[in-house]
Amino acid sequence: MPFMLYTDAQMTMEASNPYQLDFNGAGKNEFKLFFGSPYPNEVLKPKSDQQIMLVPASRLKKWEPNRVYSFGNIIEPIVSNGCMYQCLDNAQTGSREPAWRAERGSKCSSGSTTFINLGAKFQPADIQLALTYAGLDTANAGAALELGTQLQGGKSIPVYMRVTNASNSVRSDRSDPCISIRLNATITETTA
Structure with a gap:
């Protein structure tokens, strides 16, 4: 070790x-x-x-287009807005970044993937x-x-x-x- x-x-x-x-x-x-x-x-x-x-x-990783995310993955927008977002399914994002919402608990999506705002990022x-x-x-x-x-x-x-x-x-x-x-x-x- x-x-x-x-x-x-x-x-x-x-x-x-x-x-x-x-x-x-x-x-x-x-x-x-x-x-x-x-x-x-x-x-x-x-x-x-x-x-x-x-x-x-x-x-904390940045959001990526056309990527498969797993339930529970936590990311942030390409241009950070101070929040972290958790993936709610096992799915692939689209080519366009979600319209990130800054309110805790709000949801947004890209492709067939949905993210929820967990609040201020660590x-x-x-x-x-x-x-x-x-x-x-x-x-x-x-x-x-x-x-x-x-x-x-x-x-x-x-x-x-x-x-x-x-x-x-x-x-x-x-x-x-x-x-x-x-x-x-x-x-x-x-x-x-």
């Missing part, structure tokens, strides 16, 4: 990748994961950056990362978390995360996660 996020400090249980978000209204989810490799002979180094970093990133700025729980209060929203210039396997680093829902709406990306935490470009070396 390479360097990744785990749910336990012993690094025996991989964290779900990507982490799925459910909100019942405005608020925040806070949790702790562990980053590392269970193998003491592995060393992680940055490929071109000065630091090894965990970076909040968008996974964004990397919804995530704060820190090496301590107290650090979440001062962590910059959407900023990368620096982990060092080299990491030795066999020990884990606690990573605290806060995901904030600024919208008062119930929101979920459970069917097709829209944001994730990615590792910047790194190299894993094995020592004897």
